[in-house]
Amino acid sequence: MTLLDKDGVRLTLDDSAHVATVTLTNPAKRNAQSPALWRSLVEAGRLLPGSVRVAVLRGEGKSFSAGLDRQAFTPEGFDGEPSFLDLARGTDADLDAVIAEYQEAFTWWRRNDLITVAAVQGHAVGAGFQLALACDLRVCADDAQFAMRETSLGLVPDLTGTHPLVGLVGYARALEICATGRFVHADEAERIGLANLVVPAADLAAAVQDLAAALLAAPRDAVVETKALLRGALDRSYEEQRVAERAAQARRLRDLAGLGE
Incomplete structure (x- = not known):
């Protein structure tokens, strides 16, 4: 069933009705x-039925996403949109609001009620890299290539990619990847924790389908609680995480005993 098909999404x-696929x-x-x-992309997130447990993000063709359309860097920009030059001339508040609006396309993938999977083939560059990082998991074809090119353009990665990148590969490697803008190929991506799984390009769709099926095997509420625990772990102390684990388990036990609210 198709719920949305416009503007490249x-x-x-x-x-x-448990698995949704968002295709570029x-x-x-x-x-x-x-x-x-x-x-x-924001609209797609809002349209997801409550029954959806796994959301897959993929791109048609040879590349997942080569990043921001270069038309954005022309003086005229996109039809009906402020150009980058127009944005730069605005107030700090206006500029902040516009970037915040752009970031919304990259935030809903982290919702605790979903597990999101990026199926990455070919290039995932700049905004494409950050969109893959927005997902919980990344399954990559063996031809996948990640690169953060923003610094080479005099910019910074601002589409929510810096936080998950540091969380996945650590500060030093994240800095090196961003500052150099080099390509991280699939084998390295798997080795350093960017990719959960690398498969031959011809097997990418099947591998994602198998992973989605495995993610659906456990009871939904247990998966939701577990994702919330893991996502919050880095922001909590060891003792705070122990408390959170106990509270989550108490909710699960009461639910299993039929005593939940």
Whole structure:
């Protein structure tokens, strides 16, 4: 079932209504991103039925996403959108608000009621890299190549990618990847923790399908509680995490005993 199909984004639902797939649908431009695409990604998140437990993000064609459409760097920018030059001329508050709006396309993937999986093939550059980082898990084809090119353009990664990147690979390696803008190929991505799994390109869809099935095997509430525990772990002390674990387990035990609220 197709719930959305516009501005380079398609949202479909499988027959069980437990797995949603968000597809970037502009392979001719290697799924380059734009503000219109980001708004459609936000809409896709809002349209997800409550039954969805796994959301898969993929790109049509040879590349997952080659990053921001270069048209953004022209004086005219995109039709109906402020150019980067226009944004730079605005007030601090206006500029902050626009970037915050862009970031919304990258935030809903972290919701505790979903597990999100990026299926990455070919290039995942800049905004494409950050979109893959927005997901909980990354399954990569053996031709996947990640790069954070923002610094080479005189910019910084500002689409929520810095926090998960540091969490996955550590500060020093994240700095080196961002400052040099080099490509991280699939084998290295798996070795340093960027990729959960690397498979031959021809097997990518099947591998993601198998992972989605495995993620659906456990009771939903237990998975939701576990994701919330793990996501909060880095921000808590050891003792605070112990308290959170006890509270979560108490909720699970009462639920299993039929004593939940």
